[in-house]
Amino acid sequence: MRIALLALALAAPVPAAARFAPATDAPYRLTVATTRDDGRSVRHFATDYAVAFARTPDGYRATIHALPDSVNDSGKGDGFARLQRAASGRPLAVRLDRAGRLLGVEEAAARWADLRAAIVAVAAEGRDAILAAHDRATPAERDRLLAADLLALCGGADAERPEGNRMTLLPASDGAALPVRETVRRTRDAVTILTEGSGGSVAALSRRRVVDRRTGLLREAGETRRTVVVHDGVTASATVTHRWQVEAMVSSYPSSIARKP
Numbered sequence: 079m080r081i082a083l084l085a086l087a088l089a090a091p092v093p094a095a096a097r098f099a100p101a102t103d104a105p106y107r108l109t110v111a112t113t114r115d116d117g118r119s120v121r122h123f124a125t126d127y128a129v130a131f132a133r134t135p136d137g138y139r140a141t142i143h144a145l146p147d148s149v150n151d152s153g154k155g156d157g158f159a160r161l162q163r164a165a166s167g168r169p170l171a172v173r174l175d176r177a178g179r180l181l182g183v184e185e186a187a188a189r190w191a192d193l194r195a196a197i198v199a200v201a202a203e204g205r206d207a208i209l210a211a212h213d214r215a216t217p218a219e220r221d222r223l224l225a226a227d228l229l230a231l232c233g234g235a236d237a238e239r240p241e242g243n244r245m246t247l248l249p250a251s252d253g254a255a256l257p258v259r260e261t262v263r264r265t266r267d268a269v270t271i272l273t274e275g276s277g278g279s280v281a282a283l284s285r286r287r288v289v290d291r292r293t294g295l296l297r298e299a300g301e302t303r304r305t306v307v308v309h310d311g312v313t314a315s316a317t318v319t320h321r322w323q324v325e326a327m328v329s330s331y332p333s334s335i336a337r338k339p
Contacts, residue, residue: 098178098234234294
């Protein structure tokens with residue numbers, strides 16, 4: 079999952095300053111699940127993460143690590159599990175400012191080297207291109223990729239979004255800008271952002287994010303992206319669905335999403 083999202087993670091925009099007030103007295107469980115359907119086979123991935131926040135003079139120190147019994151891959155081999163262990167098998171410490179924006183990743187160089195070694199060990203098809211993207215990443219881009227799962231949880235910028243519709247652009251994996259329509263709906267305690275669009279190799283994109291207005295944390299989100307690529311007269315399509323769910327962590331037992339992606 080990290081390999082497939084590398085280009086998007088490096089191109090993701092940095093959120094603006096906003097309300098951010100996560101609980102510091104109890105951990106959260108973040109569940110990330112992905113389904114890939116290329117028309118020939120369907121593969122599921124899922125991982126549960128334990129996330130904890132502590133206050134610092136500059137904002138927060140957040141730690142995130144994958145719960146080992148929750149890593150789920152319906153395919154053959156242990157490549158996905160090895161990537162997860164390299165990236166967050168042991169707690170990853172991330173420094174955030176008071177608005178939940180990324181300040182830096184502790185021991186980033188060592189963690190980036192661990193991730194590269196895991197890519198070398200498990201990637202086969204397209205490994206050279208993946209490593210090239212990995213190696214040319216700037217220090218800031220490396221921090222953002224390492225902290226990508228944690229940053230998905232930080233939705234303070236969305237919590238302050240005004241209600242309404244707008245047209246905007248999102249980065250696409252082929253480097254093009256993807257035009258989308260965003261609809262923001264506000265209730266007393268949450269903000270829901272609906273995103274739909276298409277363009278270039280992206281035949282259809284549909285995304286839904288629900289952010290808690292009090293904490294600035296994601297509650298749940300889902301995205302379905304269908305891509306179509308034509309090469310030498312051959313058309314290939316794939317549909318990738320991501321789901322994120324956040325809840326108070328009361329047990330280290332895998333969530334229902336992780337057990338059944």
